[in-house]
Amino acid sequence: MPDLLSQIQLDLKNWATSANEKGWLNERAISAIDATTAATPGALFDQANRPLVVGFFGGTGVGKSTLMNRFAGEDVARASAERPTSREITLYVHESVSIAKLPDEFPLQRMRTQSHQNNQYRAVLWIDMPDFDSVEQSNRELVEQWMPHIDVIIYVVSPDRYRDDHGWRLLLEHGTQHAWVFVINHWDRGDERQRDDFRGMLHSAGLQNPHLFVTDSSDSPNQPHDNQSANSKDEFNSLRETINQLADQQLIEQLESRGVVQRINRIREVSDSLRAQFSTPEQLQQLNPLWQSSWQTCSTELHESVEWKIPAIAAHYANQEQSLLGSLYARIRGREAPTDSPSAELQSALENLLDDTFYDRAHETVDAFSQQATSSGIALAAIQQPLDNAKPEWPNRARMLMQTAIEQSLAAPGTPLQRQLHRVLGWLCWLLPLAAMGWIGFRVINVFRLGANDPAAYLSSNFAIHSLLLLGLAWLVPTVLFIKLKPSREKAAARGVRHGVQQVINHIDEQTQKVLQHLTTDQQQRINELDNIMTSGVQVDDGALPEALQRMLIQEPPSVPVTGVRATTHS
Ligand SMILES: Nc1nc2c(ncn2[C@@H]2O[C@H](COP(=O)(O)OP(=O)(O)O)[C@@H](O)[C@H]2O)c(=O)[nH]1
Ligand SMILES: [Mg+2]
Known part of the structure; x- marks a missing residue:
């Protein structure tokens, strides 16, 4: 366990x-x-049959050590009027018991073990603790370190010091984890009204019928007071009986x-x-629409912010186009025609298109969204961390997306109809001159054939001029149209840039949505893990415990702080 x-x-x-x-x-x-x-x-021992661990707990000078000595019937714990009286833990334990597993953090130099052969206490390990209200921090720490290792806490008070804030706080804090027995010692100075008052306090702390004993250990504190009738104000024997009853293995x-x-x-x-502290899956689902609406506004702004730069970039491609027109001459002169690879100037223009301002604006929107998301119960860091991690990757991805979009657009400039028409014109550029040449050839051959019989049949110079004109027109008209109706690279470049920007914006959107999706699954997974950790089948029915023990247990700590407890000045 x-x-x-x-x-x-x-x-x-x-x-x-x-x-x-x-x-x-x-x-x-x-x-x-x-x-x-x-x-x-149980963690202190490695044997199955362990003793009941009983600890004396209380403020300075209430008589914890004196009471422990009374139980022992010998002087085992230092009891004195000096304060603080004990700086150490005193263990009073039967010699057959070994405390095998002392936690590492326990300061051994502050632990005194007194072993005994008193068979009456074979199954009880007594612990005398320093004062929980000690001026020494280390004493208080020692008490808090040892408390979890105690089954039954004998909470000792004195008639003038039972309303002690510090002890009361510890009682409320650790109440449900121990069995509690209460002793008002120094009862030679006590009054029944104080007992009733203290009982009332215990009642408010969740103890319906607590074991509350009064003891007068003044006579000879280190001697057992066996004869209770000798001192009607001393219920030590009943206290001892109650504890002994509990020292049962079961x-x-x-x-x-x-x-x-x-x-x-x-x-x-x-x-x-x-x-x-985790939000619900429903709350997380609401993040997506929230993101969509803020990103929509931002995406319009981003488009607007780059729009004015697009004509300049497109113009670079137009310049390339003009030189393309001269490609014929270039080819004649043996020079290479310009290619589609962007010039350095163009490259920097593209870089400037999606500049810091562009990304700053996008970052701003994402950050503002993270802030908004916290209102749906999501921890800011949980959402901000993955979003921040995604940001550095945006520019690289954007460069790639832009390049592909422009290349694709340039590869297919104009509308499909324009491209079809242009292709037809291309064919006409050589089909029409060919047809004209065919027609002229036919006429020449025909006349040549006629010339064999009819010497008058010959081609006039008019024919030659008309033929040349026909041939010229058949080449010039489609060629001029071919050049003029060529779909504009400038426009195609502009369209490519716009498309690229849209893709970059979409990419940021997708990345963010992916983060949101991941957050939802991650959160669900973590909650499931938590559920798995916390499902333990251990159950204990307090009702099945003996009545005497039930009286020592606090089921539920009081939900409202108990009032009327005040700090008392230590006399
Ligand atoms: N008058 C009176 N003195 C007591 C009683 N119990 C203990 N004392 C004395 O109170 C002083 C402090 O007792 P001690 O056991 O050292 O207190 P602790 O600090 O709680 O361990 C000692 O001088 C004891 O002799 C009691 O019931 N009546
Ligand atoms: Mg003491």
Whole structure:
């Protein structure tokens, strides 16, 4: 069982650390888990049959050490009027018991072990603790370190100091994790009204019928007060009986199990609060429409911001086109025709198209969206981190998209109809002159044939002139049309640039949507993991425990802070 508890705590911590790395949870989540305890009394021993661990807990000088000495019947714990009286933990333990597994963080030099052969306490390990209200921080730490390892806490107060803020806070904080027995010591100075008042306080802390004993340890504090009738104001014997009743192996096991369940419940409270820091899948789904609307506005602005730069870039392609017209001459002169590869000038114009202002505007929109998203319960870091990671990749991808879009547009300039017409004109450029030549040839051959019989049949110079004119027109008309109706590269380039910009904008949109999608699945996965960690089948029915023990247990800590507790000045 203790293993199960530490496993749950460890798993939860690993889970929270990973969620913290991804921005879902802050550092406080991890410290909240650290503040829970996986320590139990059973964790101190490696044998199955362990003793009941009983600890004396209380403020300075209330008589904890004196009471422990009374139980022991010998002077085991230092009791004195000096304050603080104890700086160390005193363990009073039967010699057959070995405390095998002391946690590493326990300061051994501050632990005194007194072993005994008193068979009456074979199954009880007594622990005298320093004062929880000690002026020494280390004393208070020692108390808090040891508390989780105690089954039954004997909360000792004095009539003038039972309304102690510090002890009360610890009681409320750790109440459900222990069994509690209360003792008002120094009862030689006590009054029944104080007992009633204290009982009322315990009632408000969730103890319906607490074990509350009064003791007067003034006579000879280090001697057992066996004869209760000798001192009617001393209920020490009843106290001893109550504790001895609990030193039963089965009860100890039940107490251990209950302690584990209570500690798991405490961890569960923390895990529930961590779960609440995650938004619901429905809330995450609302992010997409939110993103769409903000990106739509931004995308219009982005288009507008680059529109004025497009004609200049397109003009570069037009310049290339003009030189293309001269390609004929160039070819005659043996020079190479210009290619589609952009010049350095063009390259820098393209770079300037999607400049810092462009990306700044896009970043701004994405950042503002992350901020807005936090209102739907999503941690800012969880959404900002992946979006920030996506940003540096945008320009590279944009360069590629722009280039492809322009190349594709240049490869197919104009409308399909324009391109078809241009192709037909291309054919006509050589078909028409060919047809004209055919016609002229036919006429020449015909006349040549006639000339064999009729010497008058010959071709006039008129024919030669008309033939030349026909041939010229048949070439010139389609050629001029071919050149003039060639789909504009300038326009194609402009269209390509616009298309490229649109693709860049779409790319940012897609990336962001991908992040949102991933957030939704990631969140779901983390919640499932948390559910898996927190499903432990340990159950303990407090109702099945003996009545005497039930009276020592706090089921639920009070939901409202108990009022009327004030700090008292230590006399
Ligand atoms: N009058 C009176 N004195 C007590 C009683 N119990 C303890 N003392 C004295 O109170 C002082 C502090 O007791 P101690 O056991 O050291 O207190 P601790 O700090 O709670 O461990 C000692 O001098 C004890 O003799 C009591 O019931 N009545
Ligand atoms: Mg003491």
